[in-house]
Amino acid sequence: MRYTRDVPRHLVSIADLDAAEIVRILDHADRFWALADAPVKKLDTLRGRTVINLFFESSTRTRTSFELAAKRLSAEAINVAGSSSSTTKGETLRDTGRNLMAMHPDAIVIRHSYGGAAALLASVVDCAVINAGDGQHEHPTQALLDAATIRRHKGRVDGLEVAIVGDIAHSRVARSNALCLAKLGARVRICAPWTLIPRGIELIGGELTRERVRVTTRLEDGLDGADVVMMLRVQHERFEGEASRFPNTRELSRTFGLSERTLGYAKPDAIVMHPGPINRGVELAPQVADGARAVILSQVSWGVAVRMAVLERAILGAPA
Numbered sequence: 001m002r003y004t005r006d007v008p009r010h011l012v013s014i015a016d017l018d019a020a021e022i023v024r025i026l027d028h029a030d031r032f033w034a035l036a037d038a039p040v041k042k043l044d045t046l047r048g049r050t051v052i053n054l055f056f057e058s059s060t061r062t063r064t065s066f067e068l069a070a071k072r073l074s075a076e077a078i079n080v081a082g083s084s085s086s087t088t089k090g091e092t093l094r095d096t097g098r099n100l101m102a103m104h105p106d107a108i109v110i111r112h113s114y115g116g117a118a119a120l121l122a123s124v125v126d127c128a129v130i131n132a133g134d135g136q137h138e139h140p141t142q143a144l145l146d147a148a149t150i151r152r153h154k155g156r157v158d159g160l161e162v163a164i165v166g167d168i169a170h171s172r173v174a175r176s177n178a179l180c181l182a183k184l185g186a187r188v189r190i191c192a193p194w195t196l197i198p199r200g201i202e203l204i205g206g207e208l209t210r211e212r213v214r215v216t217t218r219l220e221d222g223l224d225g226a227d228v229v230m231m232l233r234v235q236h237e238r239f240e241g242e243a244s245r246f247p248n249t250r251e252l253s254r255t256f257g258l259s260e261r262t263l264g265y266a267k268p269d270a271i272v273m274h275p276g277p278i279n280r281g282v283e284l285a286p287q288v289a290d291g292a293r294a295v296i297l298s299q300v301s302w303g304v305a306v307r308m309a310v311l312e313r314a315i316l317g318a319p320a
């Protein structure tokens with residue numbers, strides 16, 4: 001395959017991608033989808049290349065799928081956990097980046113609790129930097145894999161009604177998805193109690209999201225006629241030092257949880273998504289999480305294909 005280097009190496013934010021570039025990444029990922037079912041799941045496009053996964057926050061799906069993606073493309077994948085890195089001895093993220101760069105990796109994938117960590121790292125290293133989730137800011141590869149999943153199950157993204165329900169205030173997934181889905185022509189409903197909705201969320205993409213993103217504090221309104229229902233967990237780990245935003249989890253679950261009953265507000269063929277990890281029985285009833293309309297494990301599968309595309313694009317460029 002021939003590649004063109006006319007694409008940026010870093011992937012820090014969905015804001016840096018226009019709709020055509022997002023579609024190019026999704027089309028690139030489509031080429032890798034069938035590989036998951038092949039007996040030998042290996043291509044050699046990144047042979048001899050090195051990818052460092054630098055994770056300062058817990059992860060099951062993102063870290064594993066980036067590692068698998070790198071290995072399926074024959075790259076060397078090195079995992080560095082923040083908890084066992086020298087940042088615990090006082091080293092700054094800048095110095096960590098400079099030291100890793102001295103080992104000449106081709107890409108660094110970073111997850112960090114600081115919104116802005118990926119951009120900061122990109123400013124001090126010469127290799128590609130991919131944001132695997134930075135604080136409450138963005139999780140761009142999650143939004144890309146979600147768009148790929150929607151395309152697969154609904155045939156398109158353009159013109160769909162997508163409800164994003166739950167703890168929007170602390171969610172990088174909600175931000176990246178609202179931007180990505182609006183760019184691809186969907187209409188997005190942000191649905192939560194007002195204490196879990198950041199002020200101005202509908203303006204994160206300027207005029208585009210002002211037109212395409214709307215906020216509601218009623219679950220029935222948010223789900224009414226939706227094609228896609230994306231549920232988010234409450235991110236208790238980001239509440240430290242904050243006043244309580246809702247009376248208790250049980251009440252939040254009763255008013256904003258997705259059950260077989262409340263899913264009835266959405267279209268009969270609506271799909272149910274969740275980036276994981278799920279808090280079963282809180283934002284999502286187990287019968288719905290395991291039901292026929294849930295595409296949650298399909299999201300995980302797309303995570304590998306999309307991250308293969310993102311790594312190839314970062315290191316080699318886009319398919320010409």
Ligand code: CP
Binds near residue numbers: 060275276
């Ligand atoms: N969706 C997601 O980012 O999951 P992990 O935290 O397990 O990576």
